[in-house]
């Protein structure tokens with residue numbers, strides 16, 4: 001049975017605290033939960049809140065298993081603009097998640113077999129307990145650009161002009177945003193036992209309204 005709950009909170013900090021409450025409750029229940037964690041600006045307040053709670057001894061992430069949600073194709077993990085680099089700085093290191101509990105996506109140009117292996121490993125472990133997602137202004141989840149097939153596998157995709165435009169701010173110096181990416185597929189995301197979809201700011205108003213009222 002699936003259930004959708006929509007919470008409208010006063011501001012970004014309140015959203016981040018409410019999201020942290022949900023994550024902490026889940027991890028108390030299932031300390032070794034499998035989570036796929038978005039980057040982007042939106043969940044950063046949640047991650048900061050979890051880091052504070054960990055410092056206060058109220059949150060323990062040492063048994064969690066985390067999965068990389070998406071990555072630009074052809075960008076080295078050592079590039080600070082890579083999503084994995086961002087993930088490492090904002091979540092994995094500050095939360096003390098052991099490297100052996102981190103499942104990376106294969107890089108750009110990886111053979112289909114490597115992408116298939118990511119989905120198979122996830123399936124064998126029982127799928128995600130939680131997907132922490134943001135949403136693009138055009139509705140993308142991870143880098144699954146709409147309209148995405150609900151049964152799509154983890155794959156290499158082409159980014160839309162809207163996504164390239166929206167992500168320009170992260171690249172700087174007029175550097176072109178890579179136009180291909182690897183993304184966890186919709187099938188695994190939708191099969192997650194819980195999905196925490198975070199959205200904040202007026203730029204997201206239209207897409208959130210559209211998604212919450214869609215049949």
Ligand code: F6R
Pocket residue numbers: 037038039040041042043069070083133134135136137140141142143
């Ligand atoms: C990032 C990701 C993207 C972002 C989306 C919103 O890992 O998966 O789908 O969640 O582009 O980005 P922000 O939060 O920066 O508005």
